[in-house]
Amino acid sequence: MIDVRHPADNFASLRARIRALGDLPPSDRGADGAPLTVGEWALLIDDIVAHPGENTEGLWNVAGPEEDDRTYDAIFVGGGASGRFGSAFLKARGGRQLTIDAWPFLGGSCPHQACVPHHLFSECARELDLARHMQGKLWYPTFDEKQASILEIVELFKAGRSYPHGIMNWQSKEQLDMEFILNAPATIIDEHTVEVEGRRFRARNLVLCTGARTIYPDVPGIGLKGVFDFASLIEDLDYEPNRCVIVGGSKVAMEYGSFFHATGCKTTILTRSPLMETATLHHVDAGLRDYVVAMMADRGIEIEVGTELLEVLGNGKVTGVRYRMPGGEIRQIDTDFVFVGTGERPDLSMYSSLGLATDERGFVIADTHMRTSVPSVYAAGDLVGPPMEMFKARKCGVGAARNIMGEDYEFDYTAYPDFLHTTYEVTWCGLSEDEAKQTHSNVIKIQMPPDDADPETFALPAAEGSMLYAFTRPLLSGWLKLVIDADSRQVLGAHHVGYGAKDAFQYLDYLIRRPGGITMDEMAELNELFLNPEHFIQLCRLRAGQGHPVNL
Numbered sequence: 001m002i003d004v005r006h007p008a009d010n011f012a013s014l015r016a017r018i019r020a021l022g023d024l025p026p027s028d029r030g031a032d033g034a035p036l037t038v039g040e041w042a043l044l045i046d047d048i049v050a051h052p053g054e055n056t057e058g059l060w061n062v063a064g065p066e067e068d069d070r071t072y073d074a075i076f077v078g079g080g081a082s083g084r085f086g087s088a089f090l091k092a093r094g095g096r097q098l099t100i101d102a103w104p105f106l107g108g109s110c111p112h113q114a115c116v117p118h119h120l121f122s123e124c125a126r127e128l129d130l131a132r133h134m135q136g137k138l139w140y141p142t143f144d145e146k147q148a149s150i151l152e153i154v155e156l157f158k159a160g161r162s163y164p165h166g167i168m169n170w171q172s173k174e175q176l177d178m179e180f181i182l183n184a185p186a187t188i189i190d191e192h193t194v195e196v197e198g199r200r201f202r203a204r205n206l207v208l209c210t211g212a213r214t215i216y217p218d219v220p221g222i223g224l225k226g227v228f229d230f231a232s233l234i235e236d237l238d239y240e241p242n243r244c245v246i247v248g249g250s251k252v253a254m255e256y257g258s259f260f261h262a263t264g265c266k267t268t269i270l271t272r273s274p275l276m277e278t279a280t281l282h283h284v285d286a287g288l289r290d291y292v293v294a295m296m297a298d299r300g301i302e303i304e305v306g307t308e309l310l311e312v313l314g315n316g317k318v319t320g321v322r323y324r325m326p327g328g329e330i331r332q333i334d335t336d337f338v339f340v341g342t343g344e345r346p347d348l349s350m351y352s353s354l355g356l357a358t359d360e361r362g363f364v365i366a367d368t369h370m371r372t373s374v375p376s377v378y379a380a381g382d383l384v385g386p387p388m389e390m391f392k393a394r395k396c397g398v399g400a401a402r403n404i405m406g407e408d409y410e411f412d413y414t415a416y417p418d419f420l421h422t423t424y425e426v427t428w429c430g431l432s433e434d435e436a437k438q439t440h441s442n443v444i445k446i447q448m449p450p451d452d453a454d455p456e457t458f459a460l461p462a463a464e465g466s467m468l469y470a471f472t473r474p475l476l477s478g479w480l481k482l483v484i485d486a487d488s489r490q491v492l493g494a495h496h497v498g499y500g501a502k503d504a505f506q507y508l509d510y511l512i513r514r515p516g517g518i519t520m521d522e523m524a525e526l527n528e529l530f531l532n533p534e535h536f537i538q539l540c541r542l543r544a545g546q547g548h549p550v551n552l
């Protein structure tokens with residue numbers, strides 16, 4: 001056990017150890033007796049992560065009885081987004097929490113293996129796409145695929161990820177005043193008791209937030225070296241892939257496939273369902289889907305729909321895959337890199353003593369209060385199933401905290417704004433055009449390019465990040481649609497492919513779903529910051545004068 005709570009008493013040897021690990025700028029070197037700085041946390045975490053099995057002592061930030069002798073209101077098992085946000089909220093409400101994580105940092109898989117690297121990779125995909133498209137024009141040199149290395153980008157991420165980790169630990173301890181034990185697995189004894197490094201902690205409630213992990217198809221060869229998922233890609237990739245086969249058609253499959261292909265690693269996606277038609281993605285507009293998939297194909301990504309993976313080939317290391325086409329034909333691709341994006345499931349083995357009810361897919365069943373089938377046990381985040389999104393994880397944790405602290409709080413996450421990346425940022429919220437037409441008899445749309453325009457010459461939409469496309473090949477500059485009920489004039493849905501609109505969709509989703517929604521006239525009254533990435537305000541203004549608005 002390393003006690004990180006009382007710097008003055010305990011830190012001389014810890015600080016000496018951290019200082020031996022590497023240089024920090026003077027501004028990030030804590031004084032003797034002071035709490036660890038972000039940089040010091042980062043060095044410590046980096047050292048622990050880099051030497052698995054060596055640094056096995058837990059990092060304890062637990063109040064002694066002289067500081068706080070109350071029973072814990074909740075123990076959060078897992079310190080990812082749900083556990084961290086739930087803990088912070090519960091603490092802010094005056095409760096007492098303890099957060100436990102097997103990793104030496106708070107924040108969970110997001111900054112370690114998931115959302116943060118995904119965003120780095122998607123930014124690289126966008127940059128590479130532009131550099132390849134613009135090569136030989138302006139100041140852009142001939143695009144040299146050999147300069148773009150998946151391995152190098154993964155290593156860039158790994159070299160930098162301990163700084164976000166350091167921030168999470170520092171913020172949770174110094175700003176949010178959370179109690180936590182890190183780098184130590186929790187053992188669940190019963191619904192009120194958890195054991196860590198031989199010490200038992202009791203709490204009024206448990207909040208389970210240990211996430212989910214990729215499930216692999218059960219086919220021969222799936223365990224060969226060279227088969228990766230989003231997590232093992234970060235931890236285990238040690239060569240530069242030359243050819244990629246993606247198994248699955250999930251968001252992860254589309255995002256990572258777009259990145260790999262953009263680096264010059266020819267990529268084929270093998271998917272059962274058409275992309276963006278999987279059950280876990282809702283409100284996907286057909287026009288948006290068509291544009292996104294067409295643009296992936298335009299970049300050269302092969303998408304094989306209706307296929308079934310039969311076998312990963314290789315002898316110790318992947319050399320290819322065999323798969324069945326929809327008509328039954330068996331095909332083979334030679335490849336040195338297989339990436340699995342078939343979805344995730346939780347590992348519930350540590351909860352066997354609780355007897356939690358689960359659904360047919362293996363997710364923990366939790367009601368809208370985040371209560372499981374076991375009284376006083378809550379569950380949050382990916383553990384309770386899709387959507388595997390950050391807002392849901394964090395708000396589930398907060399929802400559990402609110403209920404534990406006496407509020408009657410329900411969290412409904414059936415409607416939400418959504419996004420994914422290809423080489424574009426793709427965002428949507430509200431209803432698709434087809435959905436709107438099922439419930440409204442007079443639906444119009446504002447769309448760019450319009451259905452009857454030639455997209456090769458219609459150089460709009462264009463805005464942040466797509467101006468160079470608009471002026472060189474308009475088709476590539478993006479796509480947008482606003483779905484409107486012409487009778488009530490209410491905006492029903494918004495859909496966008498381009499760059500820079502993601503933030504706006506968080507607020508658009510709220511405006512569309514609040515009681516009364518937002519009308520196209522109210523939208524037209526907003527003040528655009530031109531060239532606004534999604535163009536919706538001024539496009540509504542062009543039609544707002546019409547008593548009976550029609551398509552634009």
Ligand code: COM
Nearest residue numbers: 080081084107110111
């Ligand atoms: C974000 C992690 S990377 S958390 O949600 O802030 O804990």
